[in-house]
Amino acid sequence: MGLLAAYEHTGDVEYLNLEDGDPQAMSQAGARLRPLVENYLTTLAEANENVEWDAERLPHDPLALAYLAASLLQIPMKQKQALLANDAAPTLLTEVRTVYRREVPLLRAMINYDRLHTAEANLPFSRN
DSSP: OBTTGGGSOOSOOOOOOOBOOOHHHHHHHHHHHHHHHHHHHHHHHHHOTTOBOOGGGSOSSHHHHHHHHHHHOOSOHHHHHHHHTOSBHHHHHHHHHHHHHHHHHHHHHHHHHHHHHHHHHTOSSOOO
8 A cells, every 4th residue: 555545535625724925935845845755755665665655646736745744744743733733835835844854864864773773683693
């Protein structure tokens, strides 16, 4: 089952009435967020062979991408709700990108740490 399969259309979503901002700035903010989301999903897929995802299925609309990106994050619900409570679309995009800039390296470090310790546990001898 693909990672984004759970996000298939199962109902209608009504977005909050956000302050849109400049369309060009929104497009640029979405373009800066997209590689971070792709990197996050790629890292998750590398960590779990049962996870698959397709970059073409990510929304092209910057605001939809920001909402999806926020929902994918494995952060405390209070922090996630604070992100989603933004009343300006450019701010939402910027804040989601800020979280991803922190979470992607953290996720990669956690996976590398786990791999290192799993490999060490399989060694036939002690490090002592």
